[in-house]
Amino acid sequence: GENVEQHPSTLSVQEGDSAVIKCTYSDSASNYFPWYKQELGKGPQLIIDIRSNVGEKKDQRIAVTLNKTAKHFSLHITETQPEDSAVYFCAASQAAGNKLTFGGGTRVLVKP
């Protein structure tokens, strides 16, 4: 089955700096890669996703890149703000809308 590795497990950045989280996956059949943000006491919230037919996608301060050859994808958050502090999860699946395999999560702390 699919295996998703996520790094780093914790990330501390100064407000205004950028944060980068990296994930690798094992199943070459995976073609849908969402990112979720989970705040304390809440369920995961989808923040951005990318499908295998594109290499990059951007939404305001958030961007995701995908390298299918190397089987890795990354989340980039620019101009970080304290409200970006949360746990971020990457995930992979073989089809959008299908079951997801999650990475281990990254706890991001943005220091004011």
Added chain:
Amino acid sequence: SAVISQKPSRDICQRGTSLTIQCQVDSQVTMMFWYRQQPGQSLTLIATANQGSEATYESGFVIDKFPISRPNLTFSTLTVSNMSPEDSSIYLCSVGARQGLDTGELFFGEGSRLTVL
């Protein structure tokens, strides 16, 4: 996105008892899943809830321990049976987009936080 309501939001349970978690969606959805998130950990898929048929369980999860019902396209239940402290987790319902508008995203409820004493 679909609005997902889970009940209970949290509960404290005694060892050996069972608890049923409900997931209600505000629109008909094709795909529904149940995940477990152990304290400080990532999300692990328990099973896919299939409407009108038996759920499809992932390796390590069995129907006797986690029976699931899905009587229609807007509702599902997960029961955690014969609980032990190791079952203390957040249980999350996840659904796909509304039927007929499948954009591929999966959305999560707020979760049900169970503590087993």
